[in-house]
Amino acid sequence: MAKKDKEFVKEITPQSEDYSQWYLDVILKAQMMDYSPVKGCMVIRPYGFTLWENMQQGLDRRIKETGHRNAYFPLFIPESLLQKEADHVEGFAPEVAWVTHGGNEKLAERLVVRPTSETIICEMYSRWIQSYRDLPVLINQWCNVVRWEKVTRPFLRTSEFLWQEGHTAHRNEEDAQEETLKMLEVYRDFVENDLAVPVVTGQKTDNEKFAGALRTYSIEALMSDGKALQAGTSHNLGEHFAKVFDITYLDSDGELKYVWQTSWGVSTRLVGAIIMVHGDDRGLVMPPKVAPTQVILVPIAPKKVREEVLPKVAAIYEDLKATGVRIEMDDREEYSPGWKFNEWEMKGVPLRIEIGPRDLENGQAILARRDNGEKETVSLVDLKERINTLLAEIQSNMFAKAVAFREENTHRTDDYEEFKKIIEEKRGFVISRWCGNSECEQAIKEETKATIRCIPFNQEEKPGPCLRCGGTSDRLAYFARAY
């Protein structure tokens, strides 16, 4: 059987040699995912999915704390609904999957597999919303969506992916804008604090905004190869959808008004961000807050003392597990401690505990950190507390490291030649003045492959000349090559 010969465990290509290959090597070897028989669709294996579950938990809590509730809308959207909002259909129609038959019968109207759910949700909101008393409507949905992508890359761009999409309706522009920015802030807080991935926040240009939105905002992260990744977006949809879907409410002043809407989402793409921000040539490095396994306990138990050592280490393991830490014990006989160390490092487990016969005699354990390789000896009495302290330290150290990398790789220039050189040779973010003209934006993209990631909120400098046309610019933009 040829298939049985396939060797899934291969060495990891160094990042410096081929970053893309490193990425694929790492996620396959760590069993984060596997390719599926369906083009562009991947399988998320248990190790990758547990990470996603932990991420969901942290974000779902924040979404609920800000007053939203989850719901579920149909997977399928009738073609006629998708076509109601002109910009929206133009943006999405070229990349949707079409259902044409149910069982043996041809459908009277084709159905789209949702690429995003604005249209079907608006259809429902137009039934549910009558009065100002019904507002705001604050609903979120966790689901799968499909966009028929030509070029795919696991987690970063797949034909099917998992995400959450928030959809809200408000009385006026002010409330909708407040919600849009509130959820952007929720994303920033979640991504920086739970995933240890620093982000720049700001507004998208008209070219880059969501199909159908009035304004789009995003969080942008920098991967360790110097390319940017859009890590989440929040849209103020204005009254665009309300007008075509007839979502009106009777206001307290007796007037019938259109609602203002927002939508916002993050996806399994964030798993790619974790891998590319923190990973190294030895594999993954998982942020403790979302790591599937936070601590791996490896008993050092040579054959002759095995029966004496194992029960004692197992007791320590049970004790630690009861404290709620996500710990596993690797007591497999067929692998050496060194092999196990490598494997768990490759999987990115933040903290390793080694306990051998001599450690037991001395009432101690050895702790090894994945983020910086440091080792220390800890008394068994202090073990629980030290683990908690170290996990918190690792989390903040990972964030600090990523911030330092981003600072080092963020450049400031208004000189187009220098700009091109940086983008070509160093990559990273380049902050430059831009006149606001989308022809300039387009030309820069064509000439350098760099796009405007966002217009940051923080605009401290005075007006000056645009990077490319030299015309007056009152705003700085973050440029980068991006995934």
Place this chain on the structure above:
Amino acid sequence: MAKKDKEFVKEITPQSEDYSQWYLDVILKAQMMDYSPVKGCMVIRPYGFTLWENMQQGLDRRIKETGHRNAYFPLFIPESLLQKEADHVEGFAPEVAWVTHGGNEKLAERLVVRPTSETIICEMYSRWIQSYRDLPVLINQWCNVVRWEKVTRPFLRTSEFLWQEGHTAHRNEEDAQEETLKMLEVYRDFVENDLAVPVVTGQKTDNEKFAGALRTYSIEALMSDGKALQAGTSHNLGEHFAKVFDITYLDSDGELKYVWQTSWGVSTRLVGAIIMVHGDDRGLVMPPKVAPTQVILVPIAPKKVREEVLPKVAAIYEDLKATGVRIEMDDREEYSPGWKFNEWEMKGVPLRIEIGPRDLENGQAILARRDNGEKETVSLVDLKERINTLLAEIQSNMFAKAVAFREENTHRTDDYEEFKKIIEEKRGFVISRWCGNSECEQAIKEETKATIRCIPFNQEEKPGPCLRCGGTSDRLAYFARAY
């Protein structure tokens, strides 16, 4: 705008008048769901979805405690994969949705929107499983599935529904059978303890087993109209799929063997069971363990004392909320207490707290139970403890009531005339002897619309004559008309 005139809040049809209409009235009025523009697909609104989230939590915990991990497999299955297992394709092909185009291009091979994931998961298992050391594989998936149903009913049978599907692979028949029954027991424990829905467990007949399975087991519940509902199934798939998908492993004896597999699932159909087992003419009755809101606090605050009463009641509310109970406070000014009582009863909230100015003076609150309407006065000092005690009491009382109803509506006869009369007039479960012949089973179904729900594990009686043919029967079966 005609749509705005639609009145979603209508009275509830009594169960005795029209049970089906009662069901639809209740779920629409309680905002559990709404119809969608896609035929056969519903929207699960926040109140219904929160119930589902609470159910997921209880079941997911049990699935993980028994050693399983979650993963995610693609929504789409290539036609050629679906067709590999003959019984399986015969069972599912007539009811699948077909994707024929991606973007503007026709696909080279049609894709099925998963009706269940055995085939695509088997394809992956054949890559992942090499050695006996890789076994067992214990994976579960929470996802949406699509079956193109001709006749649909919200929650009970919809074209798209949400479920979990477990898929496991084992070394031999014994391990697979053990897993199959273990998960059936997990379902029984979850449904009886968390949903307060009593079930009968047993094996399905060959006619009723899963397409492709060796043996199917199910849990069967009795709705309050006397019809049965299959509430969950667990399948021993034997080596059927392993043989067509070539899932082999090298055993410790050096031989290449096929794995034995299982699959098992429950779905949003269980929401329908909760509604139909516990609901009454005043609306829903939610089991406390999964109720979206466990306690509703209604301040009784006439206008002139409102400003004095509300802050005090709000403080009690915050205090109770901090204990972790799922409590809400209804301090809306525009509705009377009586209106609120009716609404929250209709939504099935297990426990209501009323606190008015005189109660505050006396340091007390009034508690009202949804399950039996009993009211009591409780000192504010004892409130927290009393709430916990009452929620537990309500949970067990609801279960006991449902068990009593099932007992009253379970009949034992081997007389076919009596059988027909019971099925026609009283419904409920009828336990009768069956010879094991599927022609008899089929004839009974045609003549009475009753099907064999399961062959219970408990077979205490001696052999006797088959209900219909009079031939020797060594088994009792549970018959009922079913959803």
